[in-house]
Amino acid sequence: MRAVTYDAYTTDDSRLRAGEVPDPRLGPGQVLIEVRAAGVNPVDWKIMAGGLDAMMDAVFPVIPGWDVAGVVRAAGPDTPEFAPGDEVMAYARKHVVHAGTFAQYVAVDAAACARRPAALGWEQAGGLPLAGMTAQRTLDRLAVGAGDVVLVHGAAGGVGSLAVQIARTRGARVVGTASERNHDHLRGLGAEPVVYGDGLAGRVRDLVPGGVTAVADFVGGQLDTTLAVLAGGGRHASVADNTVEEHGGHWIWVRPDGARLAELAALADKGELTVEVAGTFPLEEVGAAFAASRTGHTRGKLVITP
Template identity: 75%
Template sequence: MRAVTYDSFAPDNARLRCGEVADPKVGPGQVLIQVRAAAVNPVDWKVMAGGLDGMMDTVFPVIPGWDVAGVVTATGPDTPEFAPGDEVMAYARKDVVQAGTFAEYVAVAAPAVARKPATLDWAQAAGLPLAGLTALRSLDRLAVGPDDVLLVHGAAGGVGSLAVQLGRDRGARVIGTASEGNHAFVRGLGGEPVSYGEGLVQRLRALAPDGVSAVADFVGGQLETTQAVLAEGGRHVSVADPRVEQHGGHWIWVRPDGAELAVLAAAAERGALTVEVARTFPLERTGEAFDASRTGHTRGKLVVTP
């Protein structure tokens, strides 16, 4: 099959190659997915740079990618949940960095897989798992409900845009930081946009004079702002700043979880959740997709389509 690989850590795309590799094997409790789309996440190029080498084992050559949407073509022994022809999606992170989703096929453990909602196309479905599960886990840890004022740092990004929608679906008032060019987008999701940068604390206090009850930081470096606007007894999480744990917050790491992914699929089916796709790239242009992700200014998701 065709796949994107790299054979050593690198801070840029110099080691990325697109070519033929062996087809994946399908073990017990696994499904083989023909990849229709695989979303790019910042963790993909951070892993390629060795950013998680102290935490996860790596076996070269590596096929990057942890998000996938596609069609089941085979199942391993004792995998009754799925059958060939099923349209599915998954957060396909594994215990070892090696066999990812930027390929024509990927084998994934069945417990990480959920059925693709008909309301999302392939690119949207590929963009949902990692970002959606991160947003859902964050809001669950915050116990966001209808009485909350939720602040989302990075509301126009892949994770933040989903958190805004999930927060609104729970009945919370949602305020989201975004560049002025993305304010209309955030409003369309049901959030109240506020420009980041100098004067942010003052602007947030004007919108929420009594403070916010919950904060989800999806960009990092926001701890001081969070502390300045968090109401007494408020809760906060971050996916990018472990310092929050020293200040009463939670550092969020998403897990592969097909059951939780099915919750997101159900929200999409009833029209409460959609996925913004910024651009799609063919497999051989994965490096360009990584470059676009590195800018940190993408609205929604970047997706590779083998």
């Protein structure tokens, strides 16, 4: 099959190679997915740079990618949940960095898979799993519900835009930080936009004089602002800054979980959750997708389409 690989930790995107690699082996409880779309996430290029080496073993050459949407082509032993022809999506992180989703085929644990919602196209479904489940888990840890006022740092990004929508389905009021060019977009999602940068805490306090009850940080480097705008007893969490734990916050990591992913699919089919696709790239242009992701200014999701 064709796939993208790199053969050592590197920050040089020219080390990414598109070429032929062996087909995946299919183990018990797994499905073989023909990849139609695979979302790009910052963790993909951070792993390539060695950023998770202290946490996870890597077996080179590595095929990057943790998101996937595609068609089941085969099921391993004792895998009654899915059959060839099923359209699925998954957050396909494994215990070892090696056989990712930027490829024609990938073997994924059936327990990580959910059926693709009819409301989302392939590219949208491929961009949903990790970003959507990160937003979902963050809001779960914050116990966000009706009556909450939530500040979302990075509300126009891939994770933040999904967090805005999910929080709104739970009855929360949402204030979201973004550049001014994305403010109309945030209003369309149901958030009250504020410009990030110097003076952010004051602008949030102008909107919510009593302080927000929860803060979801999908950017990093926002702890001072977070603490300045939290109401008494407020909760906060970050996916990008583990120092929040020293200040009563939660550092978020999401687990593969097909049942929780199916909940997001249900929201999509009810018209309550959508995924904006910022750009699509073939296997030969994964380096360009990584470069775009590194800018931190992409609205929505970047997606690889093998």
